[in-house]
Amino acid sequence: MRSLFFLLEKESRQLLRNKQLIRVLIIAPIIQLILMPLAANYSVKNISIAVVDHDRSTLSQRFISKITASGYFKLTAYVNTYSEALAVLEKDRADLAIQIPANFEKNLVRENVQKIYIAINAIEGTKANLGGAYLGSIITDFNSEIRAAWPLGGVVEPIPQITIASSNWYNPLMNYNLYIVPAILVTLVTAMGMMQSAFSIVREKESGTIEQINVTPIKKHIFILGKLLPFMVLALVIFTLGLCIAWLLYHVTPVGSLLVLYASLIIYLFAVLGLGLLISTYSATQQQAMSLSFFFINIFNMMSGVFNSVDSMPQWAKNIVETFPPSHFIKIMRMVVLKGSGFSDISYHLVVIVLIGLVFNTWAVLNYRKTV
Amino acid sequence: MISLSNISKTYNKGQITALKHISFSVDHGELFGLIGPDGAGKTTLFRILTTLLFADEGDATVNGFDVVHDYKQIRNCVGYMPGKFSLYQDLTVEENLNFFATIFGTTIRENYALVKDIYQQIEPFKNRMAGKLSGGMKQKLGLCCALIHKPDVLFLDEPTTGVDVVSRREFWEMLARLKKQGITIVVSTPYMDEANRCDRIALMQKGVVLSIDDPANMIKDFPQKLYAIKASNSFQLLQDVRNYSGVDSCFAFGDALHVTFRDSSDQNMMAYLYTKAYTDVSMEIITPSIEDCFIHLLKD
Numbered sequence: 001m002r003s004l005f006f007l008l009e010k011e012s013r014q015l016l017r018n019k020q021l022i023r024v025l026i027i028a029p030i031i032q033l034i035l036m037p038l039a040a041n042y043s044v045k046n047i048s049i050a051v052v053d054h055d056r057s058t059l060s061q062r063f064i065s066k067i068t069a070s071g072y073f074k075l076t077a078y079v080n081t082y083s084e085a086l087a088v089l090e091k092d093r094a095d096l097a098i099q100i101p102a103n104f105e106k107n108l109v110r111e112n113v114q115k116i117y118i119a120i121n122a123i124e125g126t127k128a129n130l131g132g133a134y135l136g137s138i139i140t141d142f143n144s145e146i147r148a149a150w151p152l153g154g155v156v157e158p159i160p161q162i163t164i165a166s167s168n169w170y171n172p173l174m175n176y177n178l179y180i181v182p183a184i185l186v187t188l189v190t191a192m193g194m195m196q197s198a199f200s201i202v203r204e205k206e207s208g209t210i211e212q213i214n215v216t217p218i219k220k221h222i223f224i225l226g227k228l229l230p231f232m233v234l235a236l237v238i239f240t241l242g243l244c245i246a247w248l249l250y251h252v253t254p255v256g257s258l259l260v261l262y263a264s265l266i267i268y269l270f271a272v273l274g275l276g277l278l279i280s281t282y283s284a285t286q287q288q289a290m291s292l293s294f295f296f297i298n299i300f301n302m303m304s305g306v307f308n309s310v311d312s313m314p315q316w317a318k319n320i321v322e323t324f325p326p327s328h329f330i331k332i333m334r335m336v337v338l339k340g341s342g343f344s345d346i347s348y349h350l351v352v353i354v355l356i357g358l359v360f361n362t363w364a365v366l367n368y369r370k371t372v
Numbered sequence: 373m374i375s376l377s378n379i380s381k382t383y384n385k386g387q388i389t390a391l392k393h394i395s396f397s398v399d400h401g402e403l404f405g406l407i408g409p410d411g412a413g414k415t416t417l418f419r420i421l422t423t424l425l426f427a428d429e430g431d432a433t434v435n436g437f438d439v440v441h442d443y444k445q446i447r448n449c450v451g452y453m454p455g456k457f458s459l460y461q462d463l464t465v466e467e468n469l470n471f472f473a474t475i476f477g478t479t480i481r482e483n484y485a486l487v488k489d490i491y492q493q494i495e496p497f498k499n500r501m502a503g504k505l506s507g508g509m510k511q512k513l514g515l516c517c518a519l520i521h522k523p524d525v526l527f528l529d530e531p532t533t534g535v536d537v538v539s540r541r542e543f544w545e546m547l548a549r550l551k552k553q554g555i556t557i558v559v560s561t562p563y564m565d566e567a568n569r570c571d572r573i574a575l576m577q578k579g580v581v582l583s584i585d586d587p588a589n590m591i592k593d594f595p596q597k598l599y600a601i602k603a604s605n606s607f608q609l610l611q612d613v614r615n616y617s618g619v620d621s622c623f624a625f626g627d628a629l630h631v632t633f634r635d636s637s638d639q640n641m642m643a644y645l646y647t648k649a650y651t652d653v654s655m656e657i658i659t660p661s662i663e664d665c666f667i668h669l670l671k672d
Contacts, residue, residue, distance in 0.1 A: 006474040014462050208458040212517070215422050215452045217444065218475050 003218055007226030015230050029188040029238050033245050036184050037177055047131040050077035050085045050094035055104035066142055072134045095121050096131050170338040177250040182333040183306040185242040190272050190326050191297050193235045197276030198289040200227045221365055228273045235269050255340035264332050271325040271357030277364035300326045328353050373556045374398040379430035381416050390416040392579040403551045405570030406560040412576040414560040418529045422452045435524050451518035455529040457510050461503025465494055468502050469516055476521030487516045490546055508539030528559040544569045564663035575666050582669040594660040596632040603653040612648050
């Protein structure tokens, strides 16, 4: 135990002496937490549309202004023929082209039926999908408006309808930040913890100091613990800073208890730092360690349900994601921050993280041999 | 104190042989030198004795402990200074020494007497980062760190490589003083001229020990007469001497050629050289150096 204390003293002294590293480790997550939620916003705005109005009637004008008034669309081109509209689409100046046929108003009044043609630029999938869907709902809306305005054919037949009233629990306003900021904070803490713990032992390998350490009577689990704890502390600091930013900038404050949050974080860090260690035992240089950690960080960020739902993946992919500690911790974070879940609610995820952590750490300790 | 029997080690699944059936022993309080060029297997031997590497075959003990089974005891009683500077460059001189003292469960004060002579030389720089020290000072700090837990055996892998001549001499004087305190020292070096500083030396080449003896004995046992031949045109001289049929071996050594002869053809050498029209040629019998012994052994 005494030697652990001396190791910790040495590690923190070296870490604190590396001013540039500390600066990057503290400032980089802050900047990322300020920038990334802006980019990860799903509500699509500013979809540009091109309109071909062959009718040029009051009704078609009303229709167009209804679309632009929704706030999702902006009119970038008003052209005369469909081929011109397609050209605008091809030049990427519009995401959608709407063609209103001639006699739009007349036929609608007379025959009670009218068709509108929409062409969607599907290069940007999300934008196209959502744009199409928004437009669909605007048209439905427009439909019922004219039905109400002009009781066509004298008698208005009541249309049987089932309306769905939904309320969004735990996030009533569907505030996107509430959902994304905790998850981004998890990815930041994960990346920092994993990379730094991966580099710490490799750095000693590269500088040759591990040779000198290996001939000392120091126990390997003490040595490894001495490497892990400083980064555990650093990760806690970064997490705390992140929570402050979430509160000040995004007004996201955990509904649940901070005790639950921090206790889970410490358990989670045990698993993440363990993976970092495992990487370091398989790498001879910092470059190798960097490449390996990058591989894991990319997969974790993309697959752990930060941006999209894990549930929509195929079963085999879900099984893989089940072994990722971040996917469990992101769930814990969201449950505690949004719902105020307690230990009993998150116990499954905690147990999984502990098991994964045990596997990583045992594997790392076994693989780190003092005889090289 | 240290004994090796039949130690062999290969790398790359047997493709590269680093050590071939090495056996020797080092007595208590001896200053023992492993002399040989790069690639002779000196570092591999150190790594096996300091329990960093397992031998493929053979047994070795250090201070009576087996290097495989009793590695824990060995790590407590040996000091090792690797060939590459392996202290923390981002810790100061004092912090390094303090750190290595504490992980061995001791303090600088407890064993200060042992390192005092050496540490006093670097003490003015005790607040300097180890990475900012000069080569010689790095070696002194390395030695201090390897000594601070008062080891019974000290392993020094090429401690004088890359160190200036003055520091090298100082370093060997320090080793001589440590020897007097009863510490067994095994030191390796590629510099043959340092061999005379050791009680006994093992000449190594390509994983094989060519000879083990006291350096003086090794020189005494040199089987032939050794001549130094000099002339101003030394390149031409080398060609001519090598073409002489009675020459057994001939190597350039600084500005002279060191030559041995078969049977008694040394008698006619000067006459031969005069026929080659050398005007300033000289030839004299000299005492062989360790390097001559080494070259002689390589030839066999």
